[in-house]
Amino acid sequence: MIEPGPLLATIASPDDLKKLAPEQLVQVSQELREFIIDTVSIYGGHFGASLGVVELTVALHYVFNTPYDQLVWDVGHQAYGHKILTGRRDRFPTNRRYGGMSGFPKRSESEYDAFGVGHSSTSIGAALGMAVASDYKKEFDRQHIAVIGDGAMTAGMSFEALNHAGDIRNNMIVVLNDNCMSIDPNVGALKEYLTDITTSRTYNKVRDELWNVLGKLSKFGPNPQQIARKVEAAMKATLLKQSNLFEALNFRYFGPVDGHDVQHLVAVLNDLKSIPGPKLLHCVTVKGKGYALAEKDQTLWHAPGLFDKITGEIFTKTHTAPQPPKYQDVFGHTLLELAQANDKIMGVTPAMPSGSSLNIMMAAMPERAFDVGIAEQHAVTFSAGLATQGMVPFCNIYSSFMQRGYDQVVHDVALQNLHVVFCLDRAGFAGADGPTHHGCYDLAYMRCIPNIVVAAPMNEQELRNLMYTAQLPENAGPFSIRYPRGEGVMPAWRTPLQRVAIGTGRVVREGEAGGVAILSIGHIGNYAVKASEALAAEGFNVGHYDMRFCKPLDEEMLLAVARRYRAIVTVEDGCLPGGFGSAVLEFLSEHGLAVPVRRLGIPDRVVEHGTQDQLYKECGFDADGIAQAVREMSTKVALRELV
Ligand SMILES: Cc1ncc(C[n+]2csc(CCOP(=O)(O)OP(=O)(O)O)c2C)c(N)n1
Ligand SMILES: CC(=O)[C@@H](O)[C@H](O)COP(=O)(O)O
Ligand SMILES: [Mg+2]
Numbered sequence: 001m002i003e004p005g006p007l008l009a010t011i012a013s014p015d016d017l018k019k020l021a022p023e024q025l026v027q028v029s030q031e032l033r034e035f036i037i038d039t040v041s042i043y044g045g046h047f048g049a050s051l052g053v054v055e056l057t058v059a060l061h062y063v064f065n066t067p068y069d070q071l072v073w074d075v076g077h078q079a080y081g082h083k084i085l086t087g088r089r090d091r092f093p094t095n096r097r098y099g100g101m102s103g104f105p106k107r108s109e110s111e112y113d114a115f116g117v118g119h120s121s122t123s124i125g126a127a128l129g130m131a132v133a134s135d136y137k138k139e140f141d142r143q144h145i146a147v148i149g150d151g152a153m154t155a156g157m158s159f160e161a162l163n164h165a166g167d168i169r170n171n172m173i174v175v176l177n178d179n180c181m182s183i184d185p186n187v188g189a190l191k192e193y194l195t196d197i198t199t200s201r202t203y204n205k206v207r208d209e210l211w212n213v214l215g216k217l218s219k220f221g222p223n224p225q226q227i228a229r230k231v232e233a234a235m236k237a238t239l240l241k242q243s244n245l246f247e248a249l250n251f252r253y254f255g256p257v258d259g260h261d262v263q264h265l266v267a268v269l270n271d272l273k274s275i276p277g278p279k280l281l282h283c284v285t286v287k288g289k290g291y292a293l294a295e296k297d298q299t300l301w302h303a304p305g306l307f308d309k310i311t312g313e314i315f316t317k318t319h320t321a322p323q324p325p326k327y328q329d330v331f332g333h334t335l336l337e338l339a340q341a342n343d344k345i346m347g348v349t350p351a352m353p354s355g356s357s358l359n360i361m362m363a364a365m366p367e368r369a370f371d372v373g374i375a376e377q378h379a380v381t382f383s384a385g386l387a388t389q390g391m392v393p394f395c396n397i398y399s400s401f402m403q404r405g406y407d408q409v410v411h412d413v414a415l416q417n418l419h420v421v422f423c424l425d426r427a428g429f430a431g432a433d434g435p436t437h438h439g440c441y442d443l444a445y446m447r448c449i450p451n452i453v454v455a456a457p458m459n460e461q462e463l464r465n466l467m468y469t470a471q472l473p474e475n476a477g478p479f480s481i482r483y484p485r486g487e488g489v490m491p492a493w494r495t496p497l498q499r500v501a502i503g504t505g506r507v508v509r510e511g512e513a514g515g516v517a518i519l520s521i522g523h524i525g526n527y528a529v530k531a532s533e534a535l536a537a538e539g540f541n542v543g544h545y546d547m548r549f550c551k552p553l554d555e556e557m558l559l560a561v562a563r564r565y566r567a568i569v570t571v572e573d574g575c576l577p578g579g580f581g582s583a584v585l586e587f588l589s590e591h592g593l594a595v596p597v598r599r600l601g602i603p604d605r606v607v608e609h610g611t612q613d614q615l616y617k618e619c620g621f622d623a624d625g626i627a628q629a630v631r632e633m634s635t636k637v638a639l640r641e642l643v
Helices: 014-018 022-043 048-052 054-063 080-088 123-136 156-168 189-199 201-219 224-237 262-273 292-296 327-341 359-364 376-388 401-414 442-447 460-470 525-537 555-564 580-590 612-618 623-642
Strands: 070-073 144-149 172-178 252-258 278-284 345-349 369-371 392-398 421-425 453-455 479-482 506-509 516-520 543-546 549-551 567-575 597-602
Touching: 014 054, 014 080, 022 048, 022 054, 022 080, 022 262, 048 054, 054 080, 054 144, 054 172, 054 262, 070 123, 123 144, 123 156, 123 172, 156 172, 172 189, 189 252, 189 278, 252 262, 262 278, 327 345, 327 359, 327 421, 327 460, 345 376, 359 369, 376 392, 376 401, 392 401, 401 421, 401 442, 421 460, 442 453, 442 479, 442 549, 442 567, 442 580, 453 460, 460 479, 506 525, 516 525, 516 555, 516 623, 525 543, 525 567, 525 623, 543 555, 549 580, 555 580, 567 580, 567 623, 580 597, 597 623, 612 623
Parallel strands: 070 144, 144 172, 172 278, 252 278, 345 369, 345 392, 392 421, 421 479, 453 479, 516 543, 516 567, 567 597
Antiparallel strands: 453 549, 506 543
16 A cells, blocks of 8 residues: 555545635645655656656646536546546555556546546647537536646647637637657657747746736636736737747637745636636646656657666566567568668658667668657658659558558548558557557457558568568558567567468468368467467367458468368457458358357457556457367357257
8 A cells, every 4th residue: 555645545536626725735736756666666657757746736626626617638538637636646656557546537537527538638628519519508617627738739630629619719728748859859840849939038037027917816806807908018019929839729818837836826827717718828848857867868768668766776576588570660670671682672660669679760761760749640641742752661660559540541541442551559459558549449440451462470570571572563552560569579579571472371270171260360369379279288189270351361371271161260450340350250151161160359338448468358369268269169060960
């Protein structure tokens, strides 16, 4: 049990926080920070982002009447302080664990979580929707606050929402938490612009004048109309409107302010409360604030895993034997290898250089590898543009984030049959991040698109070979390769690159004729290997085929399997509706082959967070689940024959 500090211990809800004197907020912030450090070091999770918004979190809950006032966190990886202050302190050690609380705000978890998040750049749009609904319901006293990072602000969705909000001008506050970081250093012209505002003398002068006006007005009691008029006058007087991006979009811009000065934040937020219309408060913070190592290496400490909070040592498993690499690293090294041999290859990532390991190519070939910001849609269309000019872009996007870029895959890439290679990392269950991040749908959403090849490697060698194959001129159309989070199975993974014939599978194990065959796609096939070994020990000689391609299917192999076996079990780490198993069923039905099929995969419901193995088990496609399905199919077929 982690003990909270004495002041934090008294806070069961934001109502208790409001009972404190403003001077006590510094101590409560410090205790909140300690509690986050203590807990995350032992139980894991996102780290630097929550430390950076401790003071902001305290100030927001101190000033606003949550949950009536609606507080929307963008991405939500920074909302640990919010969770702890809103009645979830005791449950916090269960954060991101199987059966425990979610690592992100979630409406079903708490009334204080105004909006479910995990993917970035939704906060302004959601808060605007809430603001419009409040006005419609005549709840004019209700506040709507979006807290968004500088990274999340780079996305198109954020600007779409700002554009709309500046037009309809409902009452809302956007708090821009600017720490100059995404997971990796933030990129783009907007970042430079924000840095300019923060460091420019003119802006700082404007800010000081503005706060002088506000400070004086506050002393004479809140009169929103009067404050608004004076503030506007002050801003106009300094030509802010003409020179500030947010002002140009009809937001009142305030700041930049020190996001670690909790008392100042309280004063500022109190003043903003009474100014009508859309407002943006620019807060400057330090990601990882208060934990020196996290301040220094902000990417490493974004989500460091378990660590010793005193020494800062991050715990990694020690092994005597060589271990298989992460799939993402096989991707990163192989792409560089391919790019060295083929000068047409380029790399693209929307804000995940470390997570995808595209940073390997970015370091070696900066002119050919791009981090485009949190902009999945743009990443796809930018890749399409490159491809029209004869380049071969490898566009690496996490499977669940690719949902954002779907129209671009269809409209910009597939309809024009352009040579773009999509590498979908974190395909299948993502693990502790939970349903927002599970890559459940890509097999289904890719295989229904014309022109595209949809593949999934079972191991590192297959990933390398598929990447090699995808860039060959003979395969100059869209090509999608999916692989999961984590390690593969081959310690000696730097195998020679070999061409794979499109639409061909591999025989992993020839089974007994008249028995059961397992058809798997991707890494989950390794669990089928374990299942078939366990079955073999029981005397069941099951067949196993790694289909490798979901589209086009290996039709020859399927016909041979349908003839040889009396039942089929399909296995995929992807959604059952419309996925690989569905493709097999469609094929068999179209060919009039009445072989009974049992499909294993992610069911048509929301699967929560846990380790990947816990979730495979829950959904019945871990090794035991696969073996059990084979036994059941075998019994079913035998019984049917008896009848
Ligand atoms: C659509 C989408 N793309 C990518 C991500 C991965 N991601 C999570 S947090 C993050 C960085 C966010 O940066 P910022 O908003 O500045 O927050 P900070 O971590 O700096 O507090 C990224 C890229 C995501 N959650 N959603
Ligand atoms: C909040 C978010 O979207 C990322 O931080 C994500 O949790 C990263 O996932 P990986 O750890 O799989 O890279
Ligand atoms: Mg940031």
